[in-house]
Amino acid sequence: MLFIIYLVIAIATLLAYLLYRNTTYWRNRGIPQEPPHPFFGNLIGFRKTRTVHRILEDYYNKFRDTNHPFVGFHFLHRKCAFVLDMKLAKNVLIKDFSNFADRGQFHNVRDDPLTGNIFNLDGKRWKEMRQRLSPTFTSGKMKFMFPIVIKVSEEFVKVMFEEVPAKSEGSIIEIKDLMARFTTDVIGTCAFGIECNTLRTPESDFRKMGSKVFTDLRHGVLLTALTFSFPNLAAKLRMRMMPQDVHEFFMGLVNETIAYREKEKIKRNDFMEMLIEMKQRGSYTLESGEVVEGLNIGELAAQVFVFYLAGFETSSSTMSYCLYELAQHTDIQDKVREEINNVLEQHDGKITYESIKAMHYLDQVISETLRLYTIVPHIERKALHDYVVPGHPNLVIESGTQIIIPAAAYHRNEKFYPDPEKFDPERFSADEVAARDSVEFLAFGDGPRNCIGMRFGQMQTRVGMAQLIKNFKFSVCEKTDIPLTYNPESFVMGTIGGIYLRAERV
Known part of the structure; x- marks a missing residue:
């Protein structure tokens, strides 16, 4: 009995020492840091009262004028270098990318296959996956998928016309829900080849399962914190992060889709088809002699899963926030509508791949929306080797x-964007963009590990916005929340409750 007591005391003492050493890591190196909480680190209020966006922006504003290239930060128990200096951010993302190629995120491809996607993968497997998927997102491949997006957008407009009667003062529309239904149908069709018809039947499992990924936890707070804080250990312990019902739904969907297509010899110009071709090709050898392993069913499912998530959530949120701002700035909305109509006149009145690319002011409006409402608040990387900060030989x-680059905070820095709370698409005119360093706008990341699906996201967002602005006028109403209230439980920028606007036919 006495031995057990001594053992418990010894373990408790060791844990206390390790906790102390971890939380004093930056202080002992002379690096500024707000004293971390023993459990939450510097994420006080996380999932309770404060969004990740707010936490990181407040932290950035506290230290940004201290002349330090980075400061200490604890993401729960994980020690991080919180980057303040734009030159250091550029080195991490671009110049010295080879030392920061990994994201350091949890993934357990054996037991939790959906986590083994290109966003989470590291090392050789990430490099191989990026090389294999990159041709999928070229302009040529986007043109192949474009008709699918147009077909869904036309159904989108029909649903809107039903919601907004002619010869009326318009209708109050909850746009967040509507935008999510649109992007779910687009991504569901392009990624899985399934006509979800969420526009007509909003309560689909497809949409519900996608939404749960951003808010639901598989485990309680303690085990989830362990997974975030020690991802490598969690993977070795064969822990899982994906909620079980989400795992079963998407794995089952992918298996059924592949089996059906292979049996019926169905070919489609969508993302799923390209992944099936990679799976069927199997392993192959490069000219260098390096063997590239083929995709197994779990890896295939993981890629189509993350493509669905990224395209569904980011694009629908961007469209919602864009309409929210245009409803408050009707002069900008009128200017966008005028451009859309002028461009379409030059393309026989049709929305084509080329006509969408020619809508430059619309693109400026979307970029300004992404600046003001950066969906993913930060970019993460991991140092593969010791790194001496250029210009600071003692650092x-x-x-x-782990490296944290607080993108959303950069986007609201008045040094880069004067009067940052103002919605001003002129910030993204050709001249303004040319004069700005690329790392001052990180909505899609930067460098070799930027968002691989950027072209697709931009395409579906532009098509959806062009269809809406061309046919409808949006304005605020008595149900419009100004300002919006954001959901602290979401890992991306999401609101509590809907976004209500008045819509009228043009």
């Missing part, structure tokens, strides 16, 4: 340290 980011 070393040790191997294994």
Whole structure:
């Protein structure tokens, strides 16, 4: 009995020492840091009262004028270098990318296959996956998928016309829900080849399962914190992060889709078809002699899953926030509508791949929306080797340290964007963009590990916005929340409740 007591005391003492050493890591190196909470680190209020966006922006504003290239930060128990200096951010993302190629995110491809997607993968497997998927997102492949997006957008307009009667003062529309239904149908068709028809039947499992990924936890707070804080250990312990019902739904859907297509010899110009071709090709050898392994069913499912998630959530949120701002700035809305009509006149009145690319002011409006409402608040990387910060020979980011680049906070820095709370699409005119360093706008990341699906996301957002602005006028109403209230439980920027606007036919 006495031995057990001593053992418990010894373990408790060791844990206390490790916790102390971890939380004093940056202080012992002379790096500024707000004292971390023993459990939450510097994420006080996370999933309770504060969004990740607010936490990171407040932290950035506290230290940004201290002349330090980075400061210390604890993401729960994980020690991170929180980047303040734009030159250091550019080195991490681009110049010295080879030392920061990994994201350091949890993934367990054996037991939790959906986590083994291109966003989470690291090392050689990420490099191989990126090389294999990159041709899928070229302009040529986007043109192949474009008719699918147009077909869904036309149904979208029909649903809107039903919601907004002719010869009336318009209708109050909850646009967040509507935008999510549109992007779910687009991505469901392009990624899985399934006509979800969420526009007509909003309560689909497809949409419900996609939404749960951003808010629901598989485990309680303690085990989830362990997974975030020690991703490698969690993977070795064969822990899983994906909610079980989400895992079963998407794995089952992918298996059924592949089996059906292979049996019926169905070919489609969509993302699923390209992945099936990779799976069927199997392993192959490069000219260098390096063997590239083929995709197994779990890896295939993971890629189509993350393509669905990224396209569904980011694009629908961007469209919602864009309409929210245009409803408050009707002069900008009128200017966008005028451009859309002028461009379509030059393309026989049709929305084509080329006509969408020619809508430059619409693109500026979408970019300004992404600046003001950056959906994913930060970019993460991991140091693969010790890194001496250029210009600061005494500052070393040790191997294994996580890097946090607070993109959303950069986007609201008045040094880069004067009067940052103002919605001003002129910030993204050709001249303004040319004069700005690329890392000052990180809505899609930057460098070799930027968002691989950027072209697709831009395409479906432009098509959806062009269809809406061409046919409808949007304005605020008595149910419009100004300002919006954001959901602290969401890992991306999401609101509590809907976004209500008045819509009228043009």
